[in-house]
Amino acid sequence: xxxxxTIPGLVRLAIVSDPDELRRVNDAAVVARPLSGRGGLxxxxxxxxxxxxxxxxxxxxxxxxxxxxxxxxxxxxDLEGVLSHIEPLLQRxxxxxxxxxxxxxxxxxRRSLGVVVQQAVGRLFRPGYVASEESYEAARTLQAWLAxxxxxxxxxxxxxxxxxxxxxxxxxxxxDMACAHATALAMENIVKSIELMRELALQGGxxxxxxxxxxxxxxxxxxxxxxxxxxDGDFVDLIRLRSRTLVLLAVETAHQQxxxxxxxxxxxxxxNECPAHGLVPALLSKVWQVAKxxxxxxx
Amino acid sequence: xxxxxxxxVYHRGLLQAVLDVVYRVVNFxxxxxxxxxxxxxxxxxxxxxxxxxxxxxxxxxxxxxxxWKTGNDRWRSADGSxxxxxxxxxxxxxxxxxxxxxxxxxVPDSGDNLLEPSPRVISQVLLARDTFIPATSLNLxxxxxxxxxxxxxxxxxxxxxxxxxxxxxxxGDTWPDPVDGCMQxxxxxxxxxxREPWLGATPTFCNINSHWWDAGQIYGSNRERQxxxxxxxxxxxxxxxxxxLPPDPDHQGADxxxxxxxxxxxxxxxxxxxxxxxNVICDGLKTRYPSWNDEELFQxxxxxxxxxxxxxxxxxxxxxxxxxPALDFGxxxxxxxxxxxxxxxxxxxxxxxxxxxxxxxxxxxxxxYAMTEEFTAVxxxxxxxxxxxxxxxxxxxxxxxxxxxxxxxxxxxKFMKSHGFVxxxxxxxxxxxGAIRLHNYPNFLRQFTKEGQPLLDMAAIDIMRDRERGVPRxxxxxxxxxxxxxxxxxxxxxxxxxxxxMRAIYKGDVDRVDLMVGLLxxxxxxxxGFSDTAFRIFILMASRRLKSDRFFTDDYRAEVYTDFGLDxxxxxxxxxxxxxxxxxxxxxxxxxNNAFAPWNVxxx
Numbered sequence: 051x052x053x054x055x056t057i058p059g060l061v062r063l064a065i066v067s068d069p070d071e072l073r074r075v076n077d078a079a080v081v082a083r084p085l086s087g088r089g090g091l092x093x094x095x096x097x098x099x100x101x102x103x104x105x106x107x108x109x110x111x112x113x114x115x116x117x118x119x120x121x122x123x124x125x126x127x128d129l130e131g132v133l134s135h136i137e138p139l140l141q142r143x144x145x146x147x148x149x150x151x152x153x154x155x156x157x158x159x160r161r162s163l164g165v166v167v168q169q170a171v172g173r174l175f176r177p178g179y180v181a182s183e184e185s186y187e188a189a190r191t192l193q194a195w196l197a198x199x200x201x202x203x204x205x206x207x208x209x210x211x212x213x214x215x216x217x218x219x220x221x222x223x224x225x226d227m228a229c230a231h232a233t234a235l236a237m238e239n240i241v242k243s244i245e246l247m248r249e250l251a252l253q254g255g256x257x258x259x260x261x262x263x264x265x266x267x268x269x270x271x272x273x274x275x276x277x278x279x280x281x282d283g284d285f286v287d288l289i290r291l292r293s294r295t296l297v298l299l300a301v302e303t304a305h306q307q308x309x310x311x312x313x314x315x316x317x318x319x320x321x322n323e324c325p326a327h328g329l330v331p332a333l334l335s336k337v338w339q340v341a342k343x344x345x346x347x348x349x
Numbered sequence: 350x351x352x353x354x355x356x357x358v359y360h361r362g363l364l365q366a367v368l369d370v371v372y373r374v375v376n377f378x379x380x381x382x383x384x385x386x387x388x389x390x391x392x393x394x395x396x397x398x399x400x401x402x403x404x405x406x407x408x409x410x411x412x413x414x415x416x417w418k419t420g421n422d423r424w425r426s427a428d429g430s431x432x433x434x435x436x437x438x439x440x441x442x443x444x445x446x447x448x449x450x451x452x453x454x455x456v457p458d459s460g461d462n463l464l465e466p467s468p469r470v471i472s473q474v475l476l477a478r479d480t481f482i483p484a485t486s487l488n489l490x491x492x493x494x495x496x497x498x499x500x501x502x503x504x505x506x507x508x509x510x511x512x513x514x515x516x517x518x519x520x521g522d523t524w525p526d527p528v529d530g531c532m533q534x535x536x537x538x539x540x541x542x543x544r545e546p547w548l549g550a551t552p553t554f555c556n557i558n559s560h561w562w563d564a565g566q567i568y569g570s571n572r573e574r575q576x577x578x579x580x581x582x583x584x585x586x587x588x589x590x591x592x593x594l595p596p597d598p599d600h601q602g603a604d605x606x607x608x609x610x611x612x613x614x615x616x617x618x619x620x621x622x623x624x625x626x627x628n629v630i631c632d633g634l635k636t637r638y639p640s641w642n643d644e645e646l647f648q649x650x651x652x653x654x655x656x657x658x659x660x661x662x663x664x665x666x667x668x669x670x671x672x673x674p675a676l677d678f679g680x681x682x683x684x685x686x687x688x689x690x691x692x693x694x695x696x697x698x699x700x701x702x703x704x705x706x707x708x709x710x711x712x713x714x715x716x717x718y719a720m721t722e723e724f725t726a727v728x729x730x731x732x733x734x735x736x737x738x739x740x741x742x743x744x745x746x747x748x749x750x751x752x753x754x755x756x757x758x759x760x761x762x763k764f765m766k767s768h769g770f771v772x773x774x775x776x777x778x779x780x781x782x783g784a785i786r787l788h789n790y791p792n793f794l795r796q797f798t799k800e801g802q803p804l805l806d807m808a809a810i811d812i813m814r815d816r817e818r819g820v821p822r823x824x825x826x827x828x829x830x831x832x833x834x835x836x837x838x839x840x841x842x843x844x845x846x847x848x849x850x851m852r853a854i855y856k857g858d859v860d861r862v863d864l865m866v867g868l869l870x871x872x873x874x875x876x877x878g879f880s881d882t883a884f885r886i887f888i889l890m891a892s893r894r895l896k897s898d899r900f901f902t903d904d905y906r907a908e909v910y911t912d913f914g915l916d917x918x919x920x921x922x923x924x925x926x927x928x929x930x931x932x933x934x935x936x937x938x939x940x941x942n943n944a945f946a947p948w949n950v951x952x953x
Contacts, residue, residue, distance in 0.1 A: 079462050080860075084453030084549070088828070108547035118456055118550035281454070282825060282860035293825070293834060293860060 052289045062089035064280075064291055067300035069308050071287060076320055080284040081297055083116050083322075085277065089294035096277060096296060099196055099203065102212060105220065105227065113231045117321050129228050129325040132175075136332045139174050146170035147333070151340035154247045155257065162186060164241050171237045172222070174329065175229035185222045189234045191215035196235075232326070239315075242271040243334055251338075257345050262335035270334060272305040272315030355436065359402045359715035368395050382673060382874035382881070389675030390682065393888055394702065399831060400889035404449045405716035408553050410438040411445035411542040423909060424648035425655070425900060427572040429559025432718075432899050439717045440560035440897070442570035445540060445553045446503070447719035449886055450829045452551040455722070455819040463816055466854050466861070469516050469524070469532050472808035474850055475866055476790035481735055483781035484878055486672055490774075491945040492733035492782035493615025494666050498658075499728050500566035500608045500616070502894075503720045506557045507610070507801070508535035514813055525796070526804040533803060534813050552819050558608060560720045562894045562901070564655035567623055569607035578605055584631040584646025586624045593770065594621055601800070602759035611799075613757030617765050618774055625930045627654045630917060637913050652900060653914040659895065660684060661923045667891065669945035671884065672876035683892055706895040711902040718897035724890045726820045727883035729811045729865050732789040733782040740768060740776040743933055746952035754793040758800065771931050778937060778948035785879045787847050787869045815864050823867025823882070824860045830885035835859060842870035 052075075053065040066072045075081055087097030103111040112129075115122035133139065140147065149166050153159050159166060164186040172179030192215050195206050206212050215234075223229040246269040251257040260268075276299040280291035291297065301315065308314040316327035324330075361369075372395040375384070381392035415430035415437055422434065430441035438444055448455050457463055484491075515531035518524055524532050540553045558570045567586070569575045580587040587605065589595050594604035594617070603612035606620045630650040634641065641649070663684045668677040686693070686705035696703040699710055738756070739748040756764040765773065783789050794807040820826070823841075824834045835841050838848035838859055847870050855861045862870075871880040895901045900909065907915055923944035927934055937948040 079459065082453065082456075084451075086451065086454065104547070108545075110547060110549060116453055116456060116550040118459055120550070121544075121546055122550075282822070284858070284860070293828070 054290070054295075056292070057090065060090045061092035062292060062295045063092065063298060064289065064295050065298045065300060066289070067303040069304040069314055071289065072299050072301070072304045073317075073320065075286050075289065075291075075297060076278070076299060076317065076322065078280075078284065078286045078291075080280050080282045080291065081278045081286070082281050083114060083278060085279045085296070086281070086294065089279075089296060093279075093294065093296045095200060095203070097279075100277070102195070102216065103231075105225065109227060111227050111231050113235070125228065126323070126325055130323075133325050133329045136329055139329060140332065140336050142177060143170045143173050143333075146173070147336055147340055150244055150337045151344055154244060154251050154337055155341040155345050156248070156252055163244060164189070164237075167237050167241050167244060168233050170333070171240065172229060172233045174326075175226055175232065176224060179222065179229070179233070181222070181233070185218055185233070188215035188218040189237065192219065192234045193238055228325075236273075236324075236326070239271045239273060240330065240333070243269045244337065246271070247334070247338060247341075251341060257338075257342050260338075262338040262342070265338040266331050266334040267309055267312060270305075270309075270312050270315055270331060272301040274302045275299065276301050354405070354407045354716040357407075357713050357716050359405075361398065361402060365395075365398045369399060380874075382675065382877075384675070386674045386678055389673075390679040393675060393679045396831065396885065397888045397892055400449075400885065401714040401893075403715075404830065404886075404889055405714055405893075406448040406450065406452055407716040407719070408445045408447050408452065408551065409542075409545045409548065410717075411540055411553060411555055412438050412441060412443045414438060415441060420644070420648060424652055425561070425563045427568070427575045428570055429561045429563060429565070432561055432563075433711075433713075433897075434899070436717055439713075440719060442557060442559045442565075443555055444560065444719060445542075445555050446725070447716060447721045448551070449721045449723040449889070450821065452547075452549055454821055454825065454829060455552075456550040457552060457817055457819040464514065464516060466856070467516055467519070468534075468809035468812035468816075468863075469522065469806060470519060470854060471812055471863065471866060472790070472795055472806050473522070474854060475787050475847070476808040476869070477795060478732075478736065478783075478789050478792050481737070482732075482784040482786055482789045483735075484670075484733070484784040485781055485947070486876075487669060487782055487878065487945055488947045489615065489735070489738065489777040489780045489782050490618070491666060491669055492730075493613075493619055493777065494662070494945065495670075495728070495730055495733065496611070497566060497616055497619040498662055498666075499725075500558070500610070501562065501564060501658075502558065502560065503556045503725055504558045504608065504610060505554055505725075506538040508538060510535060512536055514817070516809065516813075524804075524806070532806065532809065534810055535802070537814065537817060552817070554722065554818060556720055560718065561898055562655065562659050563898075564607075564623070564651060564658050566608045567606055567620060567627070567654070568651055574607060578607060579643075579647060581643055583635055584641075584643050584648075584650050585628045588624060588628070592621075592625065593765070594624055596762060602761045602763070604762065611757075612761050613753070614761050614764055614773060615777065617761055618770065618777060621770060622774075622926060622930055623654060623658065626657070626926055627651065629929065630654055630914075633913055633917070634911065637911070649911060649914060652910055653917050656901065656905070656910070656914075656918045657921055657926070659901065660918055660921075661926075663891070663895070665923050665943055666945050669943045670878035672878070673874060680891075683895065701892075701896070706892060707901055708905045709896070709902055711897065711899050713897050714893070718893065721886075721890070722818045722820055723826075723886055726815050726818075726864055727868065727879075727886045729814075729868075730785055730879065731791060731794055731807060731811065732785045732869065734791045734794065735780070735783050736791050736793050738776065739780055740772070741779055741950065741952075742772045743775050743937070743951065752793070753791070754797075758798075771933055774927070774931055775934060775937055775948070778934070778944075779950050781947065785869060787842070787844055787866070789869075811865050812863050820864055822860065823862040823864045826864050826867070827882050830882060832882060832885070838862075841867055841872075843872050844870060 055063040066075050085097035087094040112125050165181045168186050169181035191211050219230050219234045278297040280295040283293040305315045312331045316324035318327050381389050421431040428442040431437045433439045513533040513535045517531050540555050559565045597603045597605040603609040627650050630653050631646050634646050664680050667680050684705050686703050693703040701709050738751050740751050790808045797805045828834050838851045868880045868883050
């Protein structure tokens with residue numbers, strides 16, 4: 051059952067964590083991706099945070115495009131087509147996979163994990179993508195911006211760090227907005243997954259015992275929350291959404307309840323299905339497999 | 350704030366910021382229309398500033414850059430281009446409609462939701478006229494006038510047959526033209542110009558007319574049409590030997606004029622009247638500037654005539670239909686400012702409040718000028734049209750009962766000829782239009798035959814137009830113009846039985862109420878002819894049509910209009926125009942302060 055919090059003037063919020071409810075709310079006609087900022091100060095602050103994810107000429111980042119936006123559907127289809135060629139793509143990022151596998155197997159990285167993941171993700175979109183500590187720092191800034199409390203958010207914006215981070219991410223992505231989204235925001239889930247894999251691998255010889263698919267299922271992480279807004283009031287099953295309710299879809303919590311289904315982390319089958327829904331699990335499996343092979347080879 | 354609005358940014362002054370806070374507090378306790386006149390008028394000005402800041406959104410131009418033509422700097426181009434010399438596409442014919450709400454709010458429902466509830470059922474149950482409800486403070490010229498004006502401002506073009514909406518008919522519906530058990534409604538002409546990626550899911554449509562208040566309904570929105578209507582001598586508009594506009598060879602029953610879609614006798618009266626006015630202005634100019642050629646005379650006369658029409662609309666028609674003292678004061682202030690020396694000294698020459706919008710600096714506020722889809726939505730005022738009209742003659746007592754359907758379309762010119770321009774003007778001045786309320790939609794328009802179109806239920810079409818163009822439904826619309834959402838149907842309306850019917854049709858969901866239904870159902874402020882919600886868009890756009898237009902602001906000066914032209918606009922109004930061209934109306938207009946109020950009936 052969803053948790054509804056309403057404090058007039060401050061917040062109008064619904065937190066949905068049940069997997070079935072989450073899917074139905076996500077698909078409901080009154081629930082939209084763009085946030086108006088109405089409903090209370092909290093709603094306004096969240097909307098203001100997402101509003102920055104636009105290019106200088108106003109183009110919207112793909113993950114924030116509305117359901118009925120024809121460009122969203124078109125981009126999603128195109129990108130899914132590109133990302134469905136899993137083997138060649140994994141081949142393209144074999145050096146990064148090797149680095150990640152080494153890390154999972156207990157080795158040390160010469161650069162930070164985030165940089166490696168960012169480069170791997172970036173090269174899926176643009177073969178020439180080069181990540182650096184600065185580009186990863188930019189991604190961290192954007193992630194911090196989304197999670198920050200008001201004072202910190204204010205500082206991130208007014209210190210210029212936010213704009214600098216957006217500029218850097220867009221520059222290294224060569225204005226490819228899907229790439230920008232993946233290398234700034236989505237990649238952090240892969241970083242978490244790799245960290246979990248390393249922990250898993252280092253416990254009692256799991257690397258040898260657990261097969262890649264199982265390891266992937268245990269470590270795959272979804273975004274903690276995805277936000278939506280109920281533009282008008284309506285009931286979705288038993289959940290009463292008042293108009294301008296900020297809907298927090300607790301995707302990771304829901305995914306943990308359906309951990310055997312990797313699709314639940316990617317809204318598989320929904321209008322907003324992540325185009326990388328096949329690629330990310332394959333990438334994680336591959337990392338585990340290579341780590342396993344390296345361990346066996348070393349032994 | 351972004352490139353979306355083509356770089357236009359709203360700048361709020363300190364006084365405006367303070368007044369905004371003060372009136373938020375005041376309005377928590379008292380509605381604007383319950384305040385004393387001056388305070389109420391200031392309240393409207395605060396609303397307008399708020400709307401200027403938050404309710405202007407650019408949807409792209411959708412047109413190619415126009416080419417420069419001689420005279421574009423001095424007078425209005427035929428297609429409205431170069432009104433803004435820095436942004437020549439702004440407001441030109443063919444440019445897209447803008448929006449009054451953030452673009453993500455202007456997204457149509459998807460799939461079946463778009464057709465729910467059935468617009469045909471709404472037409473039958475909520476809109477159909479049972480008995481005619483008159484608007485007793487107005488005459489029928491007021492109804493014709495607003496159509497005359499909207500033909501100046503916008504047209505989406507004639508819908509084409511492909512991909513029509515199919516509205517399933519309820520059992521027992523006697524719609525005479527069903528196709529597979531459905532009523533078909535053609536879609537709005539699509540905008541096939543390249544879409545900017547920032548438009549998101551918001552649909553865009555193009556205005557085939559110029560967006561400016563340039564009397565394009567008389568002069569056309571392209572050079573070819575303009576040349577067709579001109580006599581090519583002394584700047585005048587072509588008229589026949591009888592002084593009337595000639596027939597349009599391509600549009601049976603309509604007069605040859607700038608824009609003559611949906612033609613009827615009411616439009617013909619006003620087009621003829623202002624064509625005559627144009628020609629008289631030409632005579633006046635010719636006398637004073639004998640060296641001017643046909644083009645110069647025509648274009649200068651057009652500027653003057655268009656400004657006069659804008660003035661009549663601002664200070665006569667509007668206070669006529671929205672009879673509230675604060676609004677009356679506000680509209681006069683819009684045009685000529687508040688005649689108070691102290692206020693003028695304090696606020697300065699560029700102040701709209703002190704000196705009026707006319708002649709003040711041009712300002713687009715937060716977005717490039719364009720008519721908006723929401724503006725077209727609130728101007729769906731078909732209930733003004735009666736089904737039957739009692740016609741009178743100046744020289745004979747008694748009335749002739751006529752059906753309005755017999756004085757429109759292909760029958761218009763014949764009807765005009767048989768009844769006469771003078772008698773028809775007199776008749777229109779003495780009968781009432783319909784009140785803009787539920788259950789008052791003209792029935793002939795609910796089963797209407799139009800050349801080249803299938804049988805039309807205009808009421809159902811009006812509902813579908815708002816839906817397909819992504820205009821938010823009533824409750825969200827209220828919220829977006831700064832009013833509270835309603836929670837119950839009873840909060841919308843006190844019309845007996847209406848709330849119950851609406852609840853049944855909308856299945857208890859007040860957020861689904863269509864905009865037009867809500868606007869027609871809403872309880873009105875005292876003296877108002879249409880809803881306060883629609884009025885919010887009006888507050889914004891009525892001023893914007895003037896404030897954005899170079900020819901009403903920066904270039905409203907003698908070098909452009911001539912001293913004769915400025916005097917002409919200053920000294921004339923609807924009554925003087927009527928009396929100049931139809932002096933026989935003198936007794937009917939005697940003692941009538943507003944030409945859109947009912948005139949004297951001379952022989953009952």
